[in-house]
Amino acid sequence: MKIAILSQDPKLYSTRRLREAAENRHHDVQVINFMRCYMNITSHQPFVIYQGQRLENFDAIIPRIGASATFYGTAVVRQFEVMGGFSANTSQAISRSRDKLRSLQILARKGIGLPVTGFAHATQDIDGLIETVGGAPVVIKLLEGTQGIGVVLAETHQAAKSVIEAFRGLDANILVQEYIAEAKGTDIRCFVVGEKVVAAMKRQGAEGEFRSNLHRGGKADKVRLTPEERSTAVRAAKAMGLRVAGVDLLRSNHGPLVMEINSSPGLEGIEKTTGVDVAGKIIEYLEKNAAPGKTTDRIQY
Ligand SMILES: Nc1ncnc2c1ncn2[C@@H]1O[C@H](COP(=O)(O)OP(=O)(O)OP(=O)(O)O)[C@@H](O)[C@H]1O
Numbered sequence: 001m002k003i004a005i006l007s008q009d010p011k012l013y014s015t016r017r018l019r020e021a022a023e024n025r026h027h028d029v030q031v032i033n034f035m036r037c038y039m040n041i042t043s044h045q046p047f048v049i050y051q052g053q054r055l056e057n058f059d060a061i062i063p064r065i066g067a068s069a070t071f072y073g074t075a076v077v078r079q080f081e082v083m084g085g086f087s088a089n090t091s092q093a094i095s096r097s098r099d100k101l102r103s104l105q106i107l108a109r110k111g112i113g114l115p116v117t118g119f120a121h122a123t124q125d126i127d128g129l130i131e132t133v134g135g136a137p138v139v140i141k142l143l144e145g146t147q148g149i150g151v152v153l154a155e156t157h158q159a160a161k162s163v164i165e166a167f168r169g170l171d172a173n174i175l176v177q178e179y180i181a182e183a184k185g186t187d188i189r190c191f192v193v194g195e196k197v198v199a200a201m202k203r204q205g206a207e208g209e210f211r212s213n214l215h216r217g218g219k220a221d222k223v224r225l226t227p228e229e230r231s232t233a234v235r236a237a238k239a240m241g242l243r244v245a246g247v248d249l250l251r252s253n254h255g256p257l258v259m260e261i262n263s264s265p266g267l268e269g270i271e272k273t274t275g276v277d278v279a280g281k282i283i284e285y286l287e288k289n290a291a292p293g294k295t296t297d298r299i300q301y
């Protein structure tokens with residue numbers, strides 16, 4: 001197969017591993033910095049130009065699109081789709097997953113367990129907002145936050161109110177969420193490929209920290225998932241239309257709750273923690289679904 005990895009940095013662990021896994025299986029693989037491509041949008045012979053070279057006839061694409069490059073990145077993925085390539089994640093699913101609020105709404109509609117969540121931009125009724133999610137303690141999140149920054153635990157109603165007022169003063173969009181205390185600062189990253197969880201790890205926040213992000217000093221370990229956790233992760237990825245996804249779960253007293261879903265999940269933490277060849281699993285998935293003549297993606301834009 002001819003495979004394109006769309007990545008801004010060939011040196012990143014995830015990019016290197018995907019290239020290596022494709023080469024080990026004798027595929028013709030090219031890493032393409034999608035930010036430097038340009039496209040010809042025409043119905044007859046659409047194409048992508050990169051480094052003066054016309055990119056054509058790719059069987060499969062692996063998008064590794066960072067959050068800050070979503071707009072142009074998904075446009076390039078879409079162009080490869082228009083040309084008939086099978087993408088490990090469709091442009092549409094990537095765009096959808098980048099909006100945290102939209103993602104929660106889609107998951108809720110499918111009946112997937114979520115922490116009770118309220119959303120607000122500029123409400124005057126802060127007391128009501130806090131009460132809708134069950135009252136303090138609550139977790140308050142900036143919609144644009146990442147790596148745990150912009151996620152606050154407010155232990156009392158008064159603290160929650162002050163934090164919400166402060167964010168409102170900054171004109172920020174926020175989520176207010178039921179605090180899942182029984183998760184005890186841990187979450188579970190399920191790596192989904194196709195309709196399977198191929199690897200999973202438990203992340204534990206540093207001492208006294210409720211956020212489990214590795215960027216905030218958390219550490220990761222192998223974990224055994226319950227059948228319910230597995231099926232929740234698979235159903236969540238499917239609801240989002242993602243073929244490759246990192247689904248983060250909280251273990252609550254009433255079962256697994258989906259916290260968020262990532263469409264370009266990193267490979268380093270999960271491979272090093274579990275010893276699973278996740279990159280290989282992604283290439284295998286493409287082999288099964290993107291074989292020449294099998295690229296039957298019929299995407300509605
Ligand atoms: N409702 C909650 N109850 C308990 N703990 C939570 C809750 N929401 C978040 N956390 C903890 O805080 C951490 C960070 O929250 P979250 O993953 O929502 O934001 P983020 O990590 O900043 O976003 P991203 O993963 O996109 O970078 C989670 O990994 C989890 O450990």
Ligand SMILES: [Mg+2]
Nearest residue numbers: 147148248260
């Ligand atoms: Mg997170």
Ligand SMILES: [Mg+2]
Nearest residue numbers: 146260261262
């Ligand atoms: Mg996220």
